[in-house]
Amino acid sequence: MHVILTLVRKDIANFLRNRAAVSLTFLVPIALIYIFGWVFGLNQTDSGPSGIPLGVVNASTNPGAAKLVDALRAESAFKVITTYDLPHHATRPLTEADLRPAIRDNQFRFAVVIPEDVVQRDAIGLHLKILSDPRNEIESQTVSGLLQKVIFSNVPELLGQSLQARAQAFLGNTRFTQFNRSLAETIAHNFGGDPAEIQRTIESGSLGLDQATKPAADPSLRRLDNTPAAPAPTPAAGTAATPAKPETKSDYFSKLVKIDQEQVVGKDVKSPMATRLVGGWAIMFLLFAISGSSAAYFDEKNTGLFQRLLSAPVTRAQLLWSRFFYGILLGLVQLITLFLAGRLMYGIDVFGHFGNLLVVCAAAAAACTSFGMFIAAVSPNAQAANGLSTFLVMVMSATGGAWFPLSLMPEFMQRIGKFTVVYWSMEGFAAVLWAGRTFTELLPILGVLAGITTVVMAISIWQLNRKRMFE
Amino acid sequence: MLSLRSVTKRYGALTALDDVSLDIAPGECFGLLGPNGAGKSTLMSLASGLRSPDAGTLTIAGAPVSPADPSSRTALGLVPQSIALYEELSAEQNLRVFGELYGLHGAKLRARIDEDLEAVQLADRRHDQVKHFSGGMQRRLNLIAALLHRPRLLLCDEPTVGVDPQSRNAIFDYLERLNRGGLTIIYSTHYMEEATRLCSRIAIIDHGRILALGTLDELLTRLPFEEEIGFPATPATDALAAQLGGDGTIVTQEGRHRFQPRADFRLSAFYARAEALGLPPRLFTAARPTLEAVFLHLTGRTLRE
Numbered sequence A: 001m002h003v004i005l006t007l008v009r010k011d012i013a014n015f016l017r018n019r020a021a022v023s024l025t026f027l028v029p030i031a032l033i034y035i036f037g038w039v040f041g042l043n044q045t046d047s048g049p050s051g052i053p054l055g056v057v058n059a060s061t062n063p064g065a066a067k068l069v070d071a072l073r074a075e076s077a078f079k080v081i082t083t084y085d086l087p088h089h090a091t092r093p094l095t096e097a098d099l100r101p102a103i104r105d106n107q108f109r110f111a112v113v114i115p116e117d118v119v120q121r122d123a124i125g126l127h128l129k130i131l132s133d134p135r136n137e138i139e140s141q142t143v144s145g146l147l148q149k150v151i152f153s154n155v156p157e158l159l160g161q162s163l164q165a166r167a168q169a170f171l172g173n174t175r176f177t178q179f180n181r182s183l184a185e186t187i188a189h190n191f192g193g194d195p196a197e198i199q200r201t202i203e204s205g206s207l208g209l210d211q212a213t214k215p216a217a218d219p220s221l222r223r224l225d226n227t228p229a230a231p232a233p234t235p236a237a238g239t240a241a242t243p244a245k246p247e248t249k250s251d252y253f254s255k256l257v258k259i260d261q262e263q264v265v266g267k268d269v270k271s272p273m274a275t276r277l278v279g280g281w282a283i284m285f286l287l288f289a290i291s292g293s294s295a296a297y298f299d300e301k302n303t304g305l306f307q308r309l310l311s312a313p314v315t316r317a318q319l320l321w322s323r324f325f326y327g328i329l330l331g332l333v334q335l336i337t338l339f340l341a342g343r344l345m346y347g348i349d350v351f352g353h354f355g356n357l358l359v360v361c362a363a364a365a366a367a368c369t370s371f372g373m374f375i376a377a378v379s380p381n382a383q384a385a386n387g388l389s390t391f392l393v394m395v396m397s398a399t400g401g402a403w404f405p406l407s408l409m410p411e412f413m414q415r416i417g418k419f420t421v422v423y424w425s426m427e428g429f430a431a432v433l434w435a436g437r438t439f440t441e442l443l444p445i446l447g448v449l450a451g452i453t454t455v456v457m458a459i460s461i462w463q464l465n466r467k468r469m470f471e
Numbered sequence B: 001m002l003s004l005r006s007v008t009k010r011y012g013a014l015t016a017l018d019d020v021s022l023d024i025a026p027g028e029c030f031g032l033l034g035p036n037g038a039g040k041s042t043l044m045s046l047a048s049g050l051r052s053p054d055a056g057t058l059t060i061a062g063a064p065v066s067p068a069d070p071s072s073r074t075a076l077g078l079v080p081q082s083i084a085l086y087e088e089l090s091a092e093q094n095l096r097v098f099g100e101l102y103g104l105h106g107a108k109l110r111a112r113i114d115e116d117l118e119a120v121q122l123a124d125r126r127h128d129q130v131k132h133f134s135g136g137m138q139r140r141l142n143l144i145a146a147l148l149h150r151p152r153l154l155l156c157d158e159p160t161v162g163v164d165p166q167s168r169n170a171i172f173d174y175l176e177r178l179n180r181g182g183l184t185i186i187y188s189t190h191y192m193e194e195a196t197r198l199c200s201r202i203a204i205i206d207h208g209r210i211l212a213l214g215t216l217d218e219l220l221t222r223l224p225f226e227e228e229i230g231f232p233a234t235p236a237t238d239a240l241a242a243q244l245g246g247d248g249t250i251v252t253q254e255g256r257h258r259f260q261p262r263a264d265f266r267l268s269a270f271y272a273r274a275e276a277l278g279l280p281p282r283l284f285t286a287a288r289p290t291l292e293a294v295f296l297h298l299t300g301r302t303l304r305e
């Protein structure tokens, strides 16, 4: 054990002295994780995007439309522009005709037009026009998601009005009024209140949907349902889309709004994307680091270092074990460091399951170490080892899902991916960090990683001995 | 100290050591002289337990050398033929690693490191990375890395390849001092000057076989002549060299011919021929032959061929 410790310490000192190796192992992946975080829109802070210029033209006299404009103003993500700049600091209201040239001039990339017929007579739903220059796809998605959120959560009575208008067209005026009146009377009978007031509320399009997402401010507006206000949507441990218990309209709406936030705004810190991004780059650069240190086997053989070590009271087994422990140690430190960086950048919940994370990282590092030994075992020299490892690491990272989700790839590639260390390591990271699996639930993945390690190590040691690496 | 009994080692079809028997006494400085590929390093690796022989036995102080038994190796120090050091680490860090592998630690290890660095004049460079050392400095460090644990038998495999004269002298002085202190040394080289200077007994080895073994004087008596005659290689002397072909061997190296006469050749005949060609006697110097001549006599080749 003392011999192994000395050898591991030596490997660590050797690694730390090699600045290129250190930065390739730690700094480069952190930089890439940061850069790709921007690409995937993970870097937005909790307040989300802010100050995206948004042209707004309101051609409707419907009070709901004015409310919608106010709601857009209130959304910090947008900087709402409703005026057109004239010479001499004068302004006039923005018109629909101004929008297209303005977008072309890049004054803003998004505009909303609320037309006169925002509530249509002949169709259910709202009529809005959204003009955009989608030069930045992520931004377009963010903006359209935010618009949906504002519309759904702030002015649901516009939708109600639309339903009312449709009902009116369908039933005819007399029967429509009758229907609303009997509805209001039924409500007043069951829940109390003034039937005339309720009927007016219904005709204004308020179906109570706004009450579901806002605290009831006006007690005169009675709720149509009798469920308590929806609890604040707290994502239950790990799973994003936990169904709320009673399937009611209010829950349905709060859930809809919440889902929009997660997918579009990318606020969800535990998103599988961040875990995948960090885990993917981490495992790829770990493979590079470890196969690099395995290529150094050839130097150690050629310079007679193995001879020197083995002529001391050191056995081959101790030499191999020391490399194995060193690989695991390097891997653990590197993976944990990168996940900590992921925690700083994207709030990945590293400490929530730290013990399990350590176990998965150790198993992944062991598998990567066996891969490094395999490279040294099957290559005739250091150059070949470097070439082969670069090739294999790239292929394994691509097919194993380190760069993008496996689901984006053709099925046969997904199948290949399942044979890689990368795939199973990523599965392990996702299982711990995203799904919050318990140790017992992790056992299958750990088993696969341990299996890979054992088989690949056995083949490598057999081959290393066969080609007299340690003589 | 070290005994080899009919040791044979093959690499596939190639026989690197062929039925070699040797006995090296405690306190000896034993030379292994032979050209590249003679089997010197192979012998070293067998003696240090890195490989097992295909036939025969090796013992150190009576105990069999076994790759499986690392504890038997504490009596032994190996200076590999190449510079077996961690380039990225400092001199001191390297020594610390190798010392610890032999179980040294603490004050004792520190004292040994200080002492040995001093002995080869590297004390002031102890914190520098080995990759910034000159070839000679690396060789000196390569040597002391095998000595920290104070072995009783030191195997030096061509420890001076590619070093400057100053480093070579430092290495020689240190080895001589250690040898006087009782250390048994096996020193392999293809430089006959080194073997001549350092070693009490020398084995001449070629193609895995020991061709001759003995002290320098014993080896020289194997030659059929007692003196060889050297003269500059010029167009005028080339004619003489050509005439002498049947009377002995002409070796031409570094602008000089050396004439090694056959046993029955009389030197008066040599000078008569030179005079006939009009070559003045001051061109010629008689000298005691070297191990080079012995090797040539035994193999028909020079050591550097």
Ligand SMILES: Nc1ncnc2c1ncn2[C@@H]1O[C@H](COP(=O)(O)OP(=O)(O)O)[C@@H](O)[C@H]1O
Residues within 6 Å of the ligand: B011, B014, B015, B016, B034, B035, B036, B037, B038, B039, B040, B041, B042, B043
């Ligand atoms: N590991 C090896 N595999 C195959 N052949 C080898 C190996 N090591 C040495 N040889 C061959 O064995 C012979 C003796 O080599 P070596 O002991 O290194 O000679 P020396 O040290 O005297 O130069 C050479 O022909 C060399 O090519």
Ligand SMILES: [Mg+2]
Residues within 6 Å of the ligand: B037, B040, B041, B042, B081, B157, B158
């Ligand atoms: Mg050699």
